[in-house]
Amino acid sequence: MRLSVEHLKRTFGDVTAIDDVSFAVDAGEIYGFVGPNGAGKTTTMRILATLDEPTAGDALLDGVSLIQQPERARRTIGFMPDHLPTHRDMSVDDYLDFFARAYGLRAAHRRRVVEHIEEFTNLTGIRGKLIHTLSKGMKQRVSLARALVHDPGVLILDEPAAGLDPRARVELRELLVALAGQGKAILISSHILTELSEICHGAVILEHGRMVGAGSIRDLLQEQTQHLIVCLRALSEMALLHRDVVALPGVVAARPVGEGLEIDLDGDENLAAEVLAALVAAGHRVVEFRSRQGDLEDVFMNVTRGEVQ
Amino acid sequence: MKRRQWLEWLDDAVNPIVVKEVRQAVHCRFLPTILLAFLGFQLATLSFYLMTKGASGIDLLEGASYGEEVFGVLISLLFFATGFCVPISAAVRMHAERSGQALALFFISTLPPRRVISGKLGSNLIVTLLLFSACMPYLSFTYFLRGIDLPTVFAALAVGFAASAAGILSAVFLASLQVSRFLKLLLALAGLGWLAILFSMSIGSAFALREQGVASLFSGSDQWGPMLVGLVICGALFSMLYVLAVALVTPVTANRALPVRRFIMMVWLVLTLGAVADCFIRGQQDLVVLWALSTYSGLAVAILAAIGARDQLNSRLTNEVPRSRLRRGLVFMLFSGSANGLTWAVVMIALTTAVHHLCNRRLGDDFNEVAGPLLGMCAFILAYALLAVLLQRRWLSRWIRRSQTWVLALTLITAFSLTPVMIGFLLSPTSMAGSASLGLWLVLNPFAVFSDTFDEFAIHVGIGWAVVMSFLARHWFMKQIRNFKPPVASDG
Numbered sequence: 001m002r003l004s005v006e007h008l009k010r011t012f013g014d015v016t017a018i019d020d021v022s023f024a025v026d027a028g029e030i031y032g033f034v035g036p037n038g039a040g041k042t043t044t045m046r047i048l049a050t051l052d053e054p055t056a057g058d059a060l061l062d063g064v065s066l067i068q069q070p071e072r073a074r075r076t077i078g079f080m081p082d083h084l085p086t087h088r089d090m091s092v093d094d095y096l097d098f099f100a101r102a103y104g105l106r107a108a109h110r111r112r113v114v115e116h117i118e119e120f121t122n123l124t125g126i127r128g129k130l131i132h133t134l135s136k137g138m139k140q141r142v143s144l145a146r147a148l149v150h151d152p153g154v155l156i157l158d159e160p161a162a163g164l165d166p167r168a169r170v171e172l173r174e175l176l177v178a179l180a181g182q183g184k185a186i187l188i189s190s191h192i193l194t195e196l197s198e199i200c201h202g203a204v205i206l207e208h209g210r211m212v213g214a215g216s217i218r219d220l221l222q223e224q225t226q227h228l229i230v231c232l233r234a235l236s237e238m239a240l241l242h243r244d245v246v247a248l249p250g251v252v253a254a255r256p257v258g259e260g261l262e263i264d265l266d267g268d269e270n271l272a273a274e275v276l277a278a279l280v281a282a283g284h285r286v287v288e289f290r291s292r293q294g295d296l297e298d299v300f301m302n303v304t305r306g307e308v309q
Numbered sequence: 310m311k312r313r314q315w316l317e318w319l320d321d322a323v324n325p326i327v328v329k330e331v332r333q334a335v336h337c338r339f340l341p342t343i344l345l346a347f348l349g350f351q352l353a354t355l356s357f358y359l360m361t362k363g364a365s366g367i368d369l370l371e372g373a374s375y376g377e378e379v380f381g382v383l384i385s386l387l388f389f390a391t392g393f394c395v396p397i398s399a400a401v402r403m404h405a406e407r408s409g410q411a412l413a414l415f416f417i418s419t420l421p422p423r424r425v426i427s428g429k430l431g432s433n434l435i436v437t438l439l440l441f442s443a444c445m446p447y448l449s450f451t452y453f454l455r456g457i458d459l460p461t462v463f464a465a466l467a468v469g470f471a472a473s474a475a476g477i478l479s480a481v482f483l484a485s486l487q488v489s490r491f492l493k494l495l496l497a498l499a500g501l502g503w504l505a506i507l508f509s510m511s512i513g514s515a516f517a518l519r520e521q522g523v524a525s526l527f528s529g530s531d532q533w534g535p536m537l538v539g540l541v542i543c544g545a546l547f548s549m550l551y552v553l554a555v556a557l558v559t560p561v562t563a564n565r566a567l568p569v570r571r572f573i574m575m576v577w578l579v580l581t582l583g584a585v586a587d588c589f590i591r592g593q594q595d596l597v598v599l600w601a602l603s604t605y606s607g608l609a610v611a612i613l614a615a616i617g618a619r620d621q622l623n624s625r626l627t628n629e630v631p632r633s634r635l636r637r638g639l640v641f642m643l644f645s646g647s648a649n650g651l652t653w654a655v656v657m658i659a660l661t662t663a664v665h666h667l668c669n670r671r672l673g674d675d676f677n678e679v680a681g682p683l684l685g686m687c688a689f690i691l692a693y694a695l696l697a698v699l700l701q702r703r704w705l706s707r708w709i710r711r712s713q714t715w716v717l718a719l720t721l722i723t724a725f726s727l728t729p730v731m732i733g734f735l736l737s738p739t740s741m742a743g744s745a746s747l748g749l750w751l752v753l754n755p756f757a758v759f760s761d762t763f764d765e766f767a768i769h770v771g772i773g774w775a776v777v778m779s780f781l782a783r784h785w786f787m788k789q790i791r792n793f794k795p796p797v798a799s800d801g
């Protein structure tokens with residue numbers, strides 16, 4: 001299943017929430033949807049979940065318009081909003097059973113599906129508990145389970161990792177990878193870019209409602225990471241080391257990271273070797289010198305300006 | 310095996326909302342507490358009554374009518390619980406699911422809006438039935454205390470059940486409205502008032518039945534006609550509330566107006582046929598007057614509702630616009646949209662006026678007596694609605710949302726009705742003594758058309774003003790007509 005977004009635009013009165021947003025996510029792919037607060041991520045996701053209508057543009061699921069046929073599209077979309085289930089006086093099992101019924105799943109099949117989803121999302125042990133008594137992490141799981149109950153081809157997850165503890169995050173990542181392995185197209189928004197880098201095949205970056213980058217992680221890195229990044233640690237005084245490093249030719253910038261420096265070089269590994277030789281010649285006792293791959297965070301910092309609408 | 314399959318089929322057939330709500334009701338503490346308190350109170354009332362009467366040495370079974378008294382206490386309690394508690398609980402739950410962030414979950418399943426509303430209604434009716442069943446043994450027991458017969462008990466329960474159903478549906482409808490917090494509060498108060506009316510009507514009917522017995526309903530033949538008319542009107546109002554509630558939970562991208570207008574036109578047709586038949590066969594105007602009053606009032610409300618709708622079709626609706634010009638012209642008034650809604654209301658008013666005129670000619674009555682003032686009132690409402698549209702769209706869009714243009718229209722009506730009277734009072738307090746002397750100071754009040762002394766003048770002012778406002782709003786209106794066209798077909 002392929003989700004393609006074409007020139008999506010949404011205005012609220014005089015305010016343009018999103019403008020000319022276009023991208024595509026294929027089956028089995030996980031795409032990160034990133035941007036500063038107020039960039040238009042949730043607005044886009046709500047449109048894709050058929051909860052809002054765009055001012056212009058369209059979104060297609062295997063050629064079927066979400067705007068023209070939202071009822072049909074809902075059968076193939078699983079949406080996990082950024083808020084947690086609030087239904088009071090309902091157990092996890094009843095909650096999932098209700099949505100399974102609402103999606104038209106019948107009798108024994110419905111029972112099997114709910115059990116399978118509970119097992120998959122590790123909810124079997126708490127299936128009888130009331131939802132409002134669960135922890136945030138557990139509620140997130142329930143919300144994900146609900147989004148999966150009708151076996152959608154496309155998953156739209158709005159901040160699923162927000163507020164989760166490290167263990168729950170790792171488990172969520174594993175779940176998402178497993179779901180992508182099942183052939184689902186996944187669009188996930190998150191502020192934790194390092195985590196997205198690990199599981200995403202591609203990313204869409206929004207700022208001010210406009211798309212400032214989209215594509216596979218590799219393409220984005222090639223496009224947006226202009227410098228070679230080197231991590232340096234030496235048994236020298238930091239201020240002295242920093243002064244000598246920035247004075248070297250080819251060094252664009254150097255910033256302290258932990259006990260060492262992170263250096264942006266305007267060149268390839270030959271330049272890195274020359275920088276290392278110069279530092280050793282200057283009497284610095286270098287104990288670590290390695291190049292670092294750029295990641296989504298670097299791309300994000302390069303393409304956005306940190307302004308909110 | 311067959312039994313199991315049948316049970317599975319039944320399980321699948323039950324509305325998911327009913328299953329959810331009943332499960333929630335079972336899990337929550339509120340319902341069991343209410344139910345236990347309810348049972349306890351009934352038991353205490355009955356025991357207290359039996360003990361005090363028994364202790365006073367009165368023979369409970371000989372020539373007395375104590376059942377009647379106990380019935381009165383128990384039925385009041387039951388009707389209070391099912392007429393207030395159940396509808397309020399339904400409204401609170403619906404409001405919680407329709408507001409803020411929870412709204413998302415309301416739409417993401419494939420559950421159609423009509424199933425959502427029927428599920429809400431069904432689940433709350435089950436709770437009502439639960440309370441009825443808890444009360445039934447005690448109410449039946451009153452039969453043994455004399456003074457009341459079982460058919461009367463069941464007839465009173467049927468009345469209470471109908472009132473509870475109406476209360477629940479009204480509560481669900483009001484909770485489905487998405488308006489500001491202040492308006493929600495006003496609506497909640499209005500809703501409570503409506504529940505109080507329903508409660509007093511049901512309790513009044515139950516007491517009347519208790520006094521006269523259910524057999525009195527079947528004693529004469531002249532009450533069947535009004536009873537049938539009453540039932541038809543109640544049925545139409547109930548169905549109308551249902552259709553409106555379904556429209557309110559339908560996504561805004563859809564043509565929400567179509568089912569509502571289709572339903573109203575259908576009801577209008579049935580009621581018109583009934584009224585016209587009554588007029589031509591019996592030669593009396595009672596039913597025509599009732600029909601005209603309800604139709605004009607309903608259409609005046611429709612005018613106010615229409616002005617809050619969209620001015621521009623979304624892409625989904627644009628795709629539903631017919632390509633043929635003729636069909637486009639015909640379906641224009643059945644689409645969601647402010648100009649579409651106003652056109653529909655005006656067409657319906659014109660049709661109603663034409664039918665009423667026909668009936669008046671048949672009866673030889675003066676047309677201006679009933680239809681004239683009602684038509685004048687609708688003209689006033691239209692004029693105020695168009696004024697509100699022009700003000701909101703041109704200057705006030707920053708402060709007043711389009712969907713709340715009706716609030717602006719109501720504010721204008723209030724301001725234009727009261728301000729001249731207040732000015733008149735300030736200028737000449739002595740000349741404002743009686744309603745007749747208010748005279749022209751009331752000329753901008755839509756209800757001045759019902760005045761005895763200057764009704765004709767007020768009607769003419771209303772119609773004239775509506776014409777002027779229509780002229781001023783012509784650009785806004787024509788723009789919507791021009792935009793009502795299907796999308797341009799792409800070459801690909």
